[in-house]
Amino acid sequence: METNLTAPFAVSQACLPYMKLEDKNDSHHADNSHAGPCVIHVGSFRAEMSDPNQEGYASSKSGLIGLMHSMAISLGPWGIRCNLVAPGRIKVAHECKEGDEKGLEWAHQNEDKDVDDHATNRAGRPKDIADAVEYLVNAGFVTGQAITVDGGAVRMK
Secondary structure, three states, rough: OHHHHHHHHHOOOOHHHHOOOOOOHHHHHHOOOOOEEEEEOOOOHHHHHOOOOHHHHHHHHHHHHHHHHHHHHHHHHHOOOOEEEEEEEEOOOOOOOOHHOOOOOHHHHOOOOHOOOOOOOOOOOOHHHHHHOOOOOOOOOOOOOEEEEEEOOHHOO
């Protein structure tokens, strides 16, 4: 709970004074307005789909969605948006000792289970999460939204 819920709350609170727009009216009512400041929490698809013995993790990530929803409404008057990216299973290049020792790239570490568990027929990559975050940073009309980036895994279970 401290890592997955309390820490995002505390870090957000520490950053907010630096994010508040000085003249929110001019920047958000102009046709060419920029997206403005945005808090993006990192959740998990486990908030929607859990495995056995995941009660603490799943409930902390579900709580993070509630925190994001509340922050989106509370911070709106200051021109601050709040969203959440919920990654699914993400494989990284240095995920396992065997992959490192063999010098395997991300694509070569995908196993049959990675294909079978995802509608996209592959596991996620860090770039998939970065793309979702980049979208939210630039999407000035999006707030209070959780984007699940899991290759369709939640829908397959």
